[in-house]
Amino acid sequence: MANWNDPQPGSGFGASPSLDGRTAGRAAYDMGLRRHMLSIYNYMASGVLLSGVVALLFATSGFAAQVLTTPLRWVIILAPLGFVLAMNFGVNRMKTSTLQMLYWGFCTVMGLSMSSLFLVFTGASIATTFFATAAAFAGLSLYGYTTKKDLSGFGTFLIMGLVGILVASLFNLFFASSALQLVISVLGVLIFAGLTAYDTQMLKNQYYQLRGTDFVGKAVVLGALSLYLDFINMFQFLLSFLGDRR
Template sequence: MADWNDTEQRRTGFSSVPRAGDAVARRETFDAGLRSHMLSIYNYMASGVLLTGIVAMLTARSGFAYTLAQGGLLFWVVALAPLGFVFAMSFGAHKFSRSTLQAMFWGFAIAMGLSLSSLLLVYTGESIAATFFATAGAFAGLSLFGYTTKKDLSGFGTFLVMGVIGLIIAMVINIFLQSSMLELAISFLGVLIFAGLTAYDTQRLKREYQHLRGTEFAGKAIILGALSLYLDFINMFLFLLRFMGVNRE
């Protein structure tokens, strides 16, 4: 067999036996593609967070945030608009083009900026900045853990989603109870749940690349992945702000 392979290689210039170097090259190509894919997701996510912050700041400075804080129909339109974008992008991803999803993602980030502008009226800028940087540090560490860990985090997915549903129910109940202890518990659990989702979603997006690479949906998956991580980041920030935020006097 060895003599036949040597003869075949001399005749064709190629070996009929797969070489170890080929596997290494394929792995390096895959890893480079994965890094590019994840970097694109993080770039979209970070740009979305930045756009939200700019819109929130400009809205607060313009005085429009005071108008929103008074309630009414406009308040509910702005408050529910981000949720509408999330549902539309999630359920219409296969129907919409990539450019449409991009426009919807930027629209979502702007809507979030409008809805969060009232935070600048409630908390001091220093405490919001401190909470933001604390959230950014925690997010970076958790996302790095999700990307590098060998532990399978998929089993936590259902548990974390159920936790989010439980949080929403508890928050609705507390609207009527107005319990400070329940609010504290909700905030604590909220930070933990979205911290877990940050690691879980990072690993999920990393694993999805293997099935999506080279497909038409890969570009759309980048935008949807950025949306997932954006929601993890912003929710962790909001729950953490309840602990670190300092009210304006």
């Protein structure tokens, strides 16, 4: 963040030109930051809504039950990863509009992938877990935005934990241990809860480096993608041990 020093009071009546300039500059910066973060949250929330609608429609139409029992399910499952890789590795070569289209495409295929949740869990438990996740996400993101504590030191720890649960999840595909799955789910919720606060602070600090550049629009999309992934993963891990199965 910018280093705004406390202005020294001047002599005489009224504010000094230096004080007025700093106050106006700080106000303009804060306004720009709020607009930037609001754009990220709007993209993120719209993406989650799109995925939810697609998942619900795909599941209730009956197509999910048919398609997800065929080899085509692997295309649906792996497609979101392809979109994420394309967006992250191609961001410097893409226009902002291209990145936006890829983001909406990602949200759509994520909806297709998540339709399986409606086949496994009851609608009531999905809704309850979703609102619980939304409340937790809002609180964690608010903490990341407002805290004066530097959370960058937690980044490496959280990424290591994420790699650990991915390895454990692959391991559990072969052993199908319910106890290990419970541990993975609990750790997954904690890790993505931490990442929500961490990513929010990183996005807030990133604005200082990017303001006034052409990359700001792309940063909004990539920021929304990061928070989307935090939210969706926290939701799915929470649902795996709180949700009621059909």
